[in-house]
Amino acid sequence: MNGAESLVRTLVASGVEVCFTNPGTSEMHFVAALDRVKGMRSILGLFEGVVTGAADGYGRMAGKPASTLLHLGPGLGNGLANLHNARKANTPIVNIVGQHATYHVQYDAPLNSDIVGIARPVSGWVKESPSSRTVALDGSLAVAAAMEPPGQIATLILPADTAWEECDGPVAPIEARKPPIPSKESVVAAAKALKGAKRGMLMVSGAGLQERGLKAAGRIAAATGAELITETFFSRLRRGAGIVNINRLPYFAEDVVETMKGVDLLVTAGAKPPVAFFAYPGKPSWLTPDDCAIQQLAAPEEDVVAGLEALADELGAPAEPAGVAEASRPELPTGEVSAGSVGNSVAALLPENAIISDESATSGLASYILAGGAEPFDHLQLTGGSIGQGLPLATGAAVACPDRKVVCLHGDGGAMYTVQALWTQARENLDVVTVIFANRSYAILNIELMRVGAENPGPTALSMLDLSNPNLDWVQLAQGMGVEASRPETAEEFNDHFAAAVKAKGPRLIEVVI
C-alpha cells in the first residue's frame, strides 16, 4: 500500500466521508486511491474557491470535517478566501495540499512555492508530512486538529513521493478533544451579575445557536429579563416557529452603539464582545459601552450549551423559555418584484427544515426578518466578510444534508466570484435553489463610500462599484453550467418560479433584477 492509500483509509476511518477537490499531477496518487477505498465521496469543483467554500458548508452542517484536495501552493491560494471565511466560522476542515516530491523542491520548478507560508494565515494546524510512513498518522492528527474545539482548519501538505512510496498502512483515529465545560465559578459569577444588572445582555455564538442552546438562553431571559443577541454574521443559527428568537447585532457600528446604549452587563457565551466591521473616521471600533461590565460565561472553545444550561439552572430559571418565535407566514406578494417581495415570497414558501445560505448583502433584510416565523430552518451566513462564499457554502450544505432543501440568497457581485459552484451543483444534482439579487452593483460600497468620508465621488470611483456595463445575464450563465434558470418579471412570477423550484429536486437558479 502506498502513502496516499494509507492516508485515504485513515481519513475514512476518522469519519471523513467527503473530499471536495480540484486535483493536479502531484495529487494523482491520492485520486487513484479513492477508487481503492470505500467510503469517501469525491466531488469536483472547477475552481478551488468552490472546493473550500463547499467544505465550509459541509463542515457547518455535518459538524465534522470534509477533506479538500488542492494542487500545491496556487491551488491552496485559490481557496484561501473561503478558508478565511471558514476560519472565522470555526468550521472543521482538513486540507490536503499536494506538493512536489521531497527531493524535487530544491529545483524550484514552475509550480514551486512556499506552501506552509500560504497555509499558515488560514490554518490552526499545518504540517508537511516528511515520509510515506508518517502520512497516515499525520492524517489522523489533522482530523483531530480540525475537530479541536471550537473547530479549525488543519492543513496537511503531502509531497508526491510520500504519496507514491510504500508505507505501513493506515492508523486508527485519534479521538478529538471534547470542549471543556465552563467553570462553576464563571456560571455563578454570570448568574450573580445578571441578577444585579439593570439591563443585561446575553451574547451567544457557536454551538449555542442551535435549538438546545437557544432554549437555555431563553430560560435565562425568562429568569432575568436579559436581552439575547448574537453577532451580525453568524456561522449557523437555528430559526423559526417554536425556536427561541435571538436578535442579530446591526452591521453599522453606530447602530450597534445605539443597540447597546444603557446595557450595563454583557454576558458572553461563545461570543466575543462586538467590534466594528470596518473602521470609520471618528467612529469607535470597540462597541461595548465604557461603563458596561463584561462577564464571560463560556469561551468559544468551551461547551457553550453546557454553560448556558448550567447558568439557567443556577438562576432557577423556569422550564419554559422566553422569546419563542410564533408561527407566521406572510401572504404571497403581488405586483413589482423587488428585494422586499422576494423576501416575502421566500418566507411564505420556505420548506420545513430548509437551509438558507445567505450572502444576500444589501438585499437580504426582508427575507431575514420575514422568515423568522416559518417552520424551523438553519440559517448560514458569510462569516469572514470575503464575498463569494454563498454558492459554494450552499453546495457543501446540500452534500451534507441530501434530504433538506437548500435556498441560496445571493447578491450578484459576490456570486460572480465563485460562479463555478453552479456546475458542481448540476453535476451532483444537488438540491439547491439559488436566488440572485441582480442590483448590478456592489451596492454596499455605494453606502460605504459615503460613510468612510470619501467626498464627492466622481465617475471613476462610481464606475468601480457598478456592474451594469455590461449587464450580467444570470440565466445564460447558469444554463451554460447546466443549471435550469429563469428571470421572473413580477412578484407573481417569482412566486411561481420559486414554488416550482422548491418542489423540484436538483439545482435551479432564479435571477431577480432589482
Place this chain on the structure above:
Amino acid sequence: MNGAESLVRTLVASGVEVCFTNPGTSEMHFVAALDRVKGMRSILGLFEGVVTGAADGYGRMAGKPASTLLHLGPGLGNGLANLHNARKANTPIVNIVGQHATYHVQYDAPLNSDIVGIARPVSGWVKESPSSRTVALDGSLAVAAAMEPPGQIATLILPADTAWEECDGPVAPIEARKPPIPSKESVVAAAKALKGAKRGMLMVSGAGLQERGLKAAGRIAAATGAELITETFFSRLRRGAGIVNINRLPYFAEDVVETMKGVDLLVTAGAKPPVAFFAYPGKPSWLTPDDCAIQQLAAPEEDVVAGLEALADELGAPAEPAGVAEASRPELPTGEVSAGSVGNSVAALLPENAIISDESATSGLASYILAGGAEPFDHLQLTGGSIGQGLPLATGAAVACPDRKVVCLHGDGGAMYTVQALWTQARENLDVVTVIFANRSYAILNIELMRVGAENPGPTALSMLDLSNPNLDWVQLAQGMGVEASRPETAEEFNDHFAAAVKAKGPRLIEVVI
C-alpha cells in the same frame, strides 16, 4: 490632501498608468482619489484572479508595472495564484492591498487576517505603510522595487487611516536600478567554452527573447553552431518571419533528457538550467546531462541582451544571424474542426504584430508550430503552471497594447478558473479573440495519471479529470458576460468565424468542441 491621493499621485508620477482593481470598503479613499488625479486608468475585475492576471499581462507587454488594488487579505488571496504565475514570469507589479485602520487591527474584525503572511510567498518586496505621511514614499519605493531587475512583485499594504489622514503630498519617483551588464569574464569564458564545445547549447530567457536578443543569439549560433533553446513556458517571446527562431524545451522530463543528450556545454543567458516540471517515480528532476559543463553568461537579473551582444562580438560573429524564420502561412484547413485545424487556421489568419496569450495546454501544439512563419508577433505563456491565467493575461495585454490584436488560445478547464475576465473585456471593449478548446476534460491529467504510476485508475479517479457532466456551454457563458460568441462545427466555419473576429474590434469568443 489625504494619504490615498498622495499615493495615487506618486504612482502616476512614477509611470504607473493603470490600476486593475476589485475594491472594498477599506480601499474607498484610494478609489475616490482616482477621480482627483489624472493619468490613472482604473479597470474593474469581478474577481481578483482576473485583476492580478491582467496586471501580469500588462506588465509583460508594457515593461513596467500596473497597480492592483485589492481588498485586504482575502482579496489578495483570491489573486495569489496569478501572482504566483507573474512571479515566475518576473513581471513587475505593484499590489496595493487595503488593510483595516492601524488602530482597528487589534480588534480582529471579521476581515482581519495576516496580510503580510499572505503576501510574502508571492512578493519580492512587502511593506505595510505605518502612516499617511509615509504612504507616498512607500508607493515610490514599491514601484522601484517592482522594476528591480528582472522585475518582481511589490506589495504595499495600505491601512485605511493612512489613506484617509492628511499628509505632506506626493513624492518624486525613485529611479529604478538598471540591470547590471554581465562581466567581461563571463563573456570571455562563454566564448572560450563555446569554441571548445562539441555540442554547445545556448539557453536564453527573459529580455533575451525579444528581437534584439534573439538576433545576437542567432549570430552566436552562426559563429559557433550552438543550438538555441528557451524554457518550455516562457514569459514573452517574439516570433515569426524574419525573427531568429528559438526552440522550446519539451514539457516531459524524458523528452528534455533526449533533447539534451550529447550536449557537452550549456551556456545560460537569463535562464536557469532545465528541471522537470513535476517529479515522477524513477525519473530525474535535474535534466542537464552529468558530463555537460554549465557556463553562465548572464544571470536573470543581469542585462541579458547586452550579454548576448557582447558574446557575439567577442566571438567575431557575422552580422547576419543563423536560424531566421522564413515567412510561411499554411493553407486554410477544411473538413472536421480539431485542435490541429484550429492551429492551422490561427496560423493562416493571425494578424501582423498580434499577441498570443497561450494557455492551450494539450491542444496548442499545432498552433504553436504553424504560427512560426506568420508576420512577427508576441507569444505569452503560462509561466507558473497555475491554470486560469490566459484570459486575464490577454485582458491585461490588450490594455497595454490597444492597437494590437490579442488572440487567446485556452483550454476549457483552465478558462473556467477566471472566466470573469470576459466581462472586463466586454466592459473595456478590449480587442481580444478567445478560442476555447473544449475537450471537456483536464486532458493533461489523464496523461499524468499514467505517468506518475497511478495504476488502474477507476471510475472515481477518471471522473475527477472529466468535465463532460454536464457539458459547459461556452457560448452562453460568454454571452452571459456580454461577449459575442459562436461555436463553429467545421474547419471552414471556424475559418470564417475567426477571420470575422480578427477583423472586428472588441472581444469575441469561439468555442471549439474537440
